[in-house]
Amino acid sequence: MKKFNISQFLILIFLITFVIFPLGRMLLMVKWANFGTLIASSSFKEALINSLLVTSIATIIAILIAYILAFTLNRTNIKHRAVLKLLLTIPMLIPSISHGLGLINLFGTNGLISKGLGFNIIGMPGIIIGSILYSFPIAFLMFDDGFKYIDNNLYDTAHVLGLNKWQTFKTVTFTYLKKPFLSAVFATFTMIFTDYGVPLAVGGKFITLPVFLYKEVIGLLDFSKGTMIGLFLLIPALISFLFDTFFKDYAHNNLKSKDYVIKENKLRDNVLKILTYTLITFVFILLGSFIYYAFINSPVLDHSFSLKHFDYILANNVGKYLFNSLLIALLVSILGTIIAYFCAYETARVKGKFSRLLHILAIVSLAIPGIVLGLSFTTSFKSTFLHNTFTILIIVNIIHFFASPYLMAYNALQKINPNFEMVAKTCNISLFKIIKDVIIPNTKITIREMFSYFFVNSMITISAVTFLYNTKTMPLALLINNYEGNLMLGEAAIISLIILIINIILKLGIYLINRYESRKDAYEYNI
Amino acid sequence: MVSLEVKHLSKTYKKKLVLNDLNFTVNKGEFLSILGPSGCGKTTLLKILIGIEKSDQGQIIKDNTDITNFDAANRGMGIVFQNYALFPNMNVLENVMYALKIKMKNKDKAKEESLKILKMVKMDQELKKYPHELSGGQQQRVAIARTLVLNPDIILFDEPMSALDADNRLTLRKELKALQTKFNTTMIYITHDQEEAFSLSDRVIVMNEGVIEQIDTPNKIFNNPKNAYVKNFVTRHLIEKVESIEKCTGIDL
Amino acid sequence: MKKLWCLLGFLILLTGCAKDDSIVIYSSMEEERNQVLKEQLANKFPDLDVVVQAIATGNSAAKIKSEGTSVEADIVIDLETAHMEDIKDNFANLSSFDDSIYLDGVNTEDNYFTWVKYTMNLIIDEEYFQKHNLDIPKTYEDLLKKEYKNLIAMPDPKTSGTGYAFFLNTVNIMGEDKAVEYFKKLKENIREFTTSGSGPTNLLKQGEIAIAMGMTAQGVEAINAGYNFKIVELKTGSPYNTTSFGIIKGREEKENVREVFEWLMNDFGKFDKENYMPDIILKDQNNQVKNYPSNLKDADMTGIDSVSVKEKLTEMWEKVNG
The missing domain is CATH 1.10.3720.10 (MetI-like)
Structure with a gap:
């Protein structure tokens, strides 16, 4: 059907006008001559290295937590799955800067928890924890979704073929989870790399790239420099996007799959249950700190x-x-x-x-x-x-x-x-x-x-x-x-x-x- | 009486000649099968006949009218798909009534007509059921009812039984044949199953790589295959059948 | 489906509803001063719709720079003078306004007037110092002492006029290269280079640090509120900076803008300075702020109003890695 498709055309116009045009225009206004100075400057290098470091660590931990949670909800006999899933995604419902503030409430120098214990998490630890808090739910949802599309017949096949647990994981689970896993890694990395809410609140003098951009634009009104920094923020996102577009995902071709039969394992269930509930409790303590601060006169006086x-x-x-x-x-x-x-x-x-x-x-x-x-x-x-x-x-x-x-x-x-x-x-x-x-x-x-x-x-x-x-x-x-x-x-x-x-x-x-x-x-x- | 005439139909797709100068007729009330392996072009032919795709060359003449450039909606043809494509969010009655309701602009009349047809396909006891609650055979009956209710002159079938098991297929073949006799609708049936084509059809078109190898009654094809290809195609299935009987019984036939 | 379209239409209509005859003031003052401004505006101009939009000084300047004279603000107050210099072409000529309330020489530009002059000092947490037996710093060099590790906060010179003033002062005292060296070392003791000028004082109040390099007025306000702080002036004097205010070009013709501007200059402005930012710039200024140190001496702030100096120093600051 080579007819002129008006709705395709309209949507195309919409996307070009509001995606390509503004970006293109912004890039044209950049003073490229200054690019060299920017990347040579030590503050830029410091911000870049800081960002890479903190994002990598936070991503690894967040992905680990997310996978364990998805595993717990899909492969153990834990009860109230739907409710737990809902509770675990609560951190997605507040701005990232609120996570930073909550952490200060609890773990700042004068924090509710840290004051008595004599430590604080300002700086790199704070950014890592805060970043994990708002990103793990999203990675968790991606894994959770991934588990749904595994063809469970293959587990029986693996069992019959005599594969052990690790081999089964490698050939069955991981094959289907590969795409969601990599998607989750890229998505989490990008999210944390480009966020400025948490580092602004809890980073102290540990400057990351988005904060650096923010200060350049807000402080020095240097839009050109801000855009150049922004280009670096685009890179992980671009890689993420290219990956999503071109990586073949054959898991989604599975329309019907039989239900996975979860084996009995009380020890495994209990350990994972404790971990899950601990995480949820932590999230609620954070929210609790908001409630506390809302109702007290002054946190110090x-x-x-x-x-x-x-x-x-x-x-x-x-x-x-x-x-x-x-x-x-x-x-x-x-x-x-x-x-x-x-x-x-x-x-x-x-x-x-x-x-x-x-x-x-x-x-x-x-x-x-x-x-x-x-x-x-x-x-x-x-x-x-x-x-x-x-x-x-x-x-x-x-x-x-x-x-x-x-x-x-x-x-x-x-x-x-x-x-x-x-x-x-x-x-x-x-x-x-x-x-x-x-x-x-x-x-x-x-x-x-x-x-x-x-x-x-x-x-x-x-x-x-x-x-x-x-x-x-x-x-x-x-x-x-x-x-x-x-x-x-x-x-x-x-x-x-x-x-x-x-x-x-x-x-x-x-x-x-x-x-x-x-x-x-x-x-x-x-x- | 000739109901449909196809003249010099050709279609090229991505530099490959998918249909190569096809010529055939379909008689009114006839059950005609188009038989061939996957990739021989039969699905493309079906899409062109029904009006979803356009041929590069050739004409389609129905009841003395050139319908080559007609819209799919105006050709007076219905289609039953391999997976039936019943609307999952509507029950049996609603599925059948849907198009008719829009055409007649009268809900009650449409309901009346639909109930009539559903009774004829013996699905009047399952009106409130949803497609996922029906067996494959039941779904097929509803799919047929959905097209019949619009009174098409010709119904095309796109391998509707390939997803069913052997038992079901036999039952449904019988039912389909009975329906055809009852409604006397012209039916064009696409399949790769030789047994199916031979048992259902008045005539069979044997197709291979975009070309018609032979058009004849099943009997004539079986006894007088025009060329080696047809011969192989037909006898191969027979040989397989004999071999499996030999295996089961141990008798050497 | 119909219900959806109706709802959609209704919502879209709502987006159009907004009064357009309001006067918008962009203010970079702290919340408390903004609150007072709003109250006084309501009293003085009960029939006018004057909107006070709190906006950080950097954001304010960025918006004006980016949007030019079509920015929504009509009047802009408490904008860092260095920012104002940069964007002054967007502001109206004020020669028709009578600024005799000011001391001579305070206002030197056509497009903006000075809003406040503010000094800055060290504000220390007296309780913390006593508890940990710390010595009170008297010079910039003192701040490098190991005992202050992670206890100091300073505003970021890139984003805050307060921070920039400290930096400029050290450059004037030590010379450019030594100043950079100095801050590289000081960074060890710095907990954070805050985005806003009030950042360090806020951190001090939160108990996160023990020494704030911040605005004197904010330190005094905290002391008066009950915090156990002390203002410490370094031997080299108190650095200072100014903020400015003006009218966006074209808006001086808008109804009531002149009136509000004049009131801001002569009435609220005076009140604000006397009660919050007592450094003297008006002829008849009777400071009401309790406990405000009365014998501060100006530090060397040569070049504070120069855009080229700011550009140069900002580039230099990059070398401090922060």
Whole structure:
């Protein structure tokens, strides 16, 4: 079908305008002559080495934790799996800077825990722990998903062939987990490498690359230098993205696989159960510190109960900022889901000459750190009507978070019977109708996941929006930076909690809807 | 009476000649099989006949009308796919009613018609069941009902039984034949299974690498294979059958 | 589906709703001073919608530099003077305003006036010092003592005017190369080069460090709030810097902006200086801040207002690895 495909074209225009154009424009404004000076400067070298060091260590530990958790939830007889999974993903629901603040609350020089014990984690240890905290849930989800696609018949085969545990792991488990494993490694590395929330809060004088970029842009207003540093932040992300695009993943071709029979092993179960619950407890202690700080008068002077922090934020328009965040998050979720879904529909089912290009453009946003994206939008759109509007915040968030929901939709749509469109054609049913009545209902769960991803991330993001907001549109999360800078830890804690609660409500809502629906229609899982 | 006429149909795909100057007719009410191995072009032929793909050369004439450039929706043909492609989120009745409801713009009438057809395919006791709750054979019946309800002149089948086990296949072959006799619909049936083609069809087209080797009744093909290829194709299956009987019984036939 | 479109339409409409006749002030002052400003604005101009947007000085300058005169701010206050110099072409000519409230020689530019002058000193945690029997530092060299390891915080000269002032002062005292050497050594004792000028004082309050290189006014405010701190002036004097304020070019014609600006200069400005930033720049300034050290002497700040000096020193700072 070589007909001109208008929806493909429109989505293409959208992605080119808001991904390629701003980046290109920003790159053109760079003073490349200074590049040599930059990479020779000792502060740059220090920041780069620091970043590589801390990111590598944090990634290794986070991946290990994530794998152990996924293993625990998929291969042991632990109870309440769904609840544990939910609890383990709670760290994803607050901004990364909140993790940093929480760590200071607990382990700073005057921290609740560390004060008595006489140590603190400011500097490299703090960055490592904070980074692990917000990244392990994401890696965990990738592994958890990976376990689902292993063809469990192969375990029986391995057993019959007499392979021992290690050999079985190598030939069966790891083969299927290879792609999720490598994806998780790249994704985690990129996430930690490009984050500035945690190092800013807890890094002390240990400077990492994103903080270095932030200081160059904010401190010296040197956008050119900031962009050049941003290029280095792009590198792991680009590698990650190239890997995802070209590495063949045959695990996803497995549509039906029989259930894995979990063997009895009380010792293994108990050890892993303790580890899992310990981790969850730690997360809750962190959240608890927020609650503590929200209700005490002052962390150093006077630990008496006080509601003054609540009074303060109420007197300072917290409602308005909350409204802004909700408005942005809702519009990003609705519009983002629609655009990502139809983009995936074009590339997964319609194909055509632009679909490869569309696919790459859709995923390339994975490769762009938020702070770089925000910078590029500022320089490219400041003289347009988009300037200082909610619209630009919405668009930048959609682009920033586009890749994952797009891939979710892409994978789901690929799995759906390829013949539905042909049935529609031969029965004289319009394409729109068949999408509405058949395709969408059969991808409902994926659509909800996409919505949830856009929403939660819009609520917690600070990087891309930091250059684009103004008084009218400022989202709630940016208040945390403000309060932290003024040592208003109680207020910062309250804002973190508000964001957390809203995200929990959303995730709980979607979880309940999914459960209700799965009881109603069992067809969802039997396409 | 000729229902469908295919003239000089050719198609090249990625520099390979997939269909090479095909010529044949289909009679009204006939059960015609297109038999050949994978890759011989039969699926491409099916897609061109139904209007999802366009040929590079040639004509398709149905009931004296040149439908070569007609839309798939306007050819008066229905199709049953290998995996049936029933809508998983709709039950049996809803699946059958769906297209008819849109065409008739009247839900009650569509329901009435659908119930009639479903009774004829003996699926009227399973109206509320969902596709994943049906057996392969039941799904096929619903898929056929879904096309029948739109009253097509010709129904095309794309290897609908290749996913079923031997027992089911035999039962369904009988049912399909019975349905065809009842509705007297022209059926074009794509398959690689010689036994299936021979047992169901009035005539069989033996295809190989985009070319029609022979068009004839099963009997004539069996007794008078036109060339070595046809001969091999036919007898090979027979030999396999004999060998397996020999093995089982120990008798040397 | 229809419900979805309705919801979508409604939400999109909401994004358009925003009043446009408000006056926006970008303020880089601390929260407390901003709070007071908001209260006084509400009292003085009850019928006007004046929005005070708290924004760190670097962010403020970055936004103005990037967006130019279409930035949402109408008035910008408490912006580091060095930043202001860099972006002053975006600001309106103020010669039609009467700045006689200031001492002579304070305002030297057409596009902006001085907001505050602020000195900086060491602020030490007296309790910690006594508990650990530490000596009070008297010179920059003293700060290199091993006993202060990880106990000092200084603002980053790249992002904070306070930090830059300290750096410039040491350069003026020791010379460029020795100053760089000095900070390389001092880094051992530094816990963090904070992004904002109030960073070190905040860390001091949190109990994270024992010596803050920070603004005198903030140190005094902490002491008055009950913290057991002490202001220590080095033998070489108190470094100082200034912040500025102005009107974005074109906005001086906007309704009420002139009025608000004049009030900021003559009323709130005076109040702010007398109650928070007592270093004297006005003719008739009666400082109300308790315990503010009265006999501070200015350190050598030659070049503090020069953009070229700043550029040069910023490049030099790279060598300190921080």
